[in-house]
Amino acid sequence: MEGWTSLEAIRNSAEFTSLKEEEMSDLFQPVHEDFRKTLREYIEKELAPHADEWEEAEEFPLEKFREMGQLGFLGMQYPEEYGGDNDILAEAVFHEEMPRCGSAGVAATLGAHIGIAMPQINKYGTKEQKEKYLIPGIKGESIGALGITEPEAGSDVAGIKTYAIKDGSDWIINGSKTFITNGVRCDWVVLAVKTDREKGYGGISQIIVDKGTPGFEVSKKLKKLGWRASDTAELSFIDCRVPGDALLGELNKGFYQIMANFAWERLIMALGAVAGAQIVMEAALGYAKERHAFGQPIAKFQVIAHTLADMATEIEAGRQLTYYALKLYMEGKNPIKEVSMAKLYTCDMACRVVDNALQIFGGYGFMEEYPIARAFRDTRLGPIGGGTREIMREIIVRTMGI
Amino acid sequence: MNMVVCVKRVPDTAESEVHIDASGKDIDKSKLSFGINEADNYAVEEAIQIKERLGGTVNVISVGGKDSDEQIRMALAKGGDEAIRIEDPAMAGSDGFAIAKALAAAIKGMEFDIVFTGALADDDGSAVVGVALAELLGVNHAAYVKKVEILEDGKKIKVGRELEGGLMEFLEMELPAVLTIQTGINEPRYASFKGIKQAAKKEIAIKSLSDLGLDASEVGEAGSWAVLEKFTPPVVGEMAEILTGEPEETAAKLAAILKEKGLV
Numbered sequence: 003m004e005g006w007t008s009l010e011a012i013r014n015s016a017e018f019t020s021l022k023e024e025e026m027s028d029l030f031q032p033v034h035e036d037f038r039k040t041l042r043e044y045i046e047k048e049l050a051p052h053a054d055e056w057e058e059a060e061e062f063p064l065e066k067f068r069e070m071g072q073l074g075f076l077g078m079q080y081p082e083e084y085g086g087d088n089d090i091l092a093e094a095v096f097h098e099e100m101p102r103c104g105s106a107g108v109a110a111t112l113g114a115h116i117g118i119a120m121p122q123i124n125k126y127g128t129k130e131q132k133e134k135y136l137i138p139g140i141k142g143e144s145i146g147a148l149g150i151t152e153p154e155a156g157s158d159v160a161g162i163k164t165y166a167i168k169d170g171s172d173w174i175i176n177g178s179k180t181f182i183t184n185g186v187r188c189d190w191v192v193l194a195v196k197t198d199r200e201k202g203y204g205g206i207s208q209i210i211v212d213k214g215t216p217g218f219e220v221s222k223k224l225k226k227l228g229w230r231a232s233d234t235a236e237l238s239f240i241d242c243r244v245p246g247d248a249l250l251g252e253l254n255k256g257f258y259q260i261m262a263n264f265a266w267e268r269l270i271m272a273l274g275a276v277a278g279a280q281i282v283m284e285a286a287l288g289y290a291k292e293r294h295a296f297g298q299p300i301a302k303f304q305v306i307a308h309t310l311a312d313m314a315t316e317i318e319a320g321r322q323l324t325y326y327a328l329k330l331y332m333e334g335k336n337p338i339k340e341v342s343m344a345k346l347y348t349c350d351m352a353c354r355v356v357d358n359a360l361q362i363f364g365g366y367g368f369m370e371e372y373p374i375a376r377a378f379r380d381t382r383l384g385p386i387g388g389g390t391r392e393i394m395r396e397i398i399v400r401t402m403g404i
Numbered sequence: 405m406n407m408v409v410c411v412k413r414v415p416d417t418a419e420s421e422v423h424i425d426a427s428g429k430d431i432d433k434s435k436l437s438f439g440i441n442e443a444d445n446y447a448v449e450e451a452i453q454i455k456e457r458l459g460g461t462v463n464v465i466s467v468g469g470k471d472s473d474e475q476i477r478m479a480l481a482k483g484g485d486e487a488i489r490i491e492d493p494a495m496a497g498s499d500g501f502a503i504a505k506a507l508a509a510a511i512k513g514m515e516f517d518i519v520f521t522g523a524l525a526d527d528d529g530s531a532v533v534g535v536a537l538a539e540l541l542g543v544n545h546a547a548y549v550k551k552v553e554i555l556e557d558g559k560k561i562k563v564g565r566e567l568e569g570g571l572m573e574f575l576e577m578e579l580p581a582v583l584t585i586q587t588g589i590n591e592p593r594y595a596s597f598k599g600i601k602q603a604a605k606k607e608i609a610i611k612s613l614s615d616l617g618l619d620a621s622e623v624g625e626a627g628s629w630a631v632l633e634k635f636t637p638p639v640v641g642e643m644a645e646i647l648t649g650e651p652e653e654t655a656a657k658l659a660a661i662l663k664e665k666g667l668v
Contacts, residue, residue: 032604033597033600033601033604036474036477036478036481036595036600036603036604037595037597037600039474039478040478040481040594040595040596040597040600043594044594073594073596074596074597074598075596075597078597087597087598087601089597089601092597
């Protein structure tokens with residue numbers, strides 16, 4: 003076919019070069035790209051080779067946590083006085099590179115600590131709280147968790163039942179939390195509790211509870227479809243007494259404090275979804291070029307080639323939307339709509355990409371010994387965690403005056 | 405201890421297809437990724453570890469275009485102090501000897517105790533630059549070094565050289581010296597973001613041949629002892645014996661051959 007030959011000629015011509023991911027954005031500076039190289043090398047050499055083992059054991063070793071702290075990989079967004087780098091874009095690079103370790107569970111373990119739990123302390127903590135939790139947290143010597151979701155309250159944060167009442171200067175906490183990432187092994191958890199049970203949003207506060215506090219128990223380590231190398235727990239609090247200065251930020255302002263970091267949490271989920279989808283698409287592309295059927299590589303069949311083209315297009319659309327939201331976030335514009343759109347689109351997109359990739363891998367895609375099966379299981383959390391796809395749409399709807 | 409480390413940017417060909425380009429004198433590098441030469445990475449680490457133990461400075465040098473700044477910056481991020489990049493169009497076509505002349509011209513004016521290079525470059529595999537450099541500088545050298553011990557007065561060192569079959573040869577020599585470092589001598593570190601930010605603030609001094617007092621005829625093809633004629637893909641050897649048959653059969657044949665040749 004003449005037309006096909008000329009397409010081949012375009013592909014092989016010297017002018018046909020595709021841009022590298024990092025050249026597609028003016029967000030990142032050369033220092034971030036240098037950091038990306040270091041991180042990528044570390045992840046590929048020190049994490050990826052162990053991913054299977056950690057998934058099997060359903061655990062990410064604490065030594066690795068410490069190692070990454072010592073290398074300065076956990077404190078990028080935090081102030082220098084606590085051992086950080088004061089550069090949130092460097093943390094964005096971290097979340098983009100982590101999917102290369104081959105286990106979303108590992109990425110989630112670290113992401114929940116540096117991008118979800120510690121930001122609350124950094125934004126709302128007193129100097130004493132920051133010294134107590136951020137310094138060892140950045141070194142990888144203590145692990146944090148954020149406890150919001152309850153068995154009967156997920157998206158509806160105002161409906162949480164766990165409460166704290168004053169006893170002298172202390173707080174006494176009762177209730178339970180579930181789906182808490184790092185819940186089993188965390189050294190501290192930032193807990194959302196009702197401090198005024200008469201009120202909804204306006205009655206929520208955040209309280210930091212240390213591991214080992216009497217009355218604070220891990221009731222269950224949860225078995226999951228994906229994210230297996232991360233620990234996810236159900237936590238219980240029975241007459242758990244903590245001192246008054248364990249309150250984080252302002253009394254009854256907890257809901258707004260939680261909301262304030264949701265933008266970052268959703269951005270890092272979008273960054274991870276795009277980067278993960280890219281890896282999966284490249285794997286499917288490589289496989290489609292190698293795998294022969296009916297006398298030719300399956301990539302030569304238009305149905306496969308077009309599927310791959312759609313995957314690449316959707317990934318690029320997701321990346322640009324995410325980078326746009328990240329840029330607005332960096333400019334301090336509180337881009338709730340764009341962040342929600344990026345999170346909604348990329349997490350759903352990653353599911354479609356992984357589903358199509360699995361189809362390209364055929365029976366092998368269904369086998370646990372091929373990484374695509376794990377990616378398929380891991381990706382499914384995207385449209386649920388950090389705000390469901392339905393909540394993202396609700397937020398977008400509200401910005402439309404409906 | 406004042407140290408100089410020479411680093412080279414090389415294409416990563418380990419997991420890529422390599423094609424000879426139109427000139428026949430090079431490979432097509434347009435689709436390859438680049439990194440620091442592996443042995444040089446160990447050389448950088450060795451210098452930085454010595455600096456951390458005993459103090460001193462680490463000066464990083466590379467010959468190459470602007471792209472090589474990436475490898476230089478990474479060495480600075482890990483603890484290097486200053487950097488020089490030698491860039492001149494006349495360097496094209498230089499062999500290891502001509503490269504060593506340019507490096508020697510840059511290093512001569514410095515006060516140095518040890519110059520480190522990698523033992524071997526991943527791309528050309530010549531293993532020439534380090535030893536030629538020592539000769540041109542008129543100092544001692546040891547190649548394929550896998551252990552370095554600074555003796556108490558700081559004027560002598562004890563080095564272990566890796567020989568065939570894992571044997572180590574130990575030598576004592578006076579400083580200054582050039583050491584070509586073998587991979588595996590240490591565990592190269594990962595640069596931290598803090599180090600990367602500090603490195604970004606440092607200036608890399610760019611030197612042309614005239615800055616170094618060299619004439620164009622001393623480098624490039626004119627100044628080289630070896631000139632690359634052309635690359636050819638390896639010819640399919642006639643010595644190869646292709647085993648055919650079912651996997652059980654071919655495995656049995658292979659095992660018989662290995663046994664017969666006394667290889668297992």
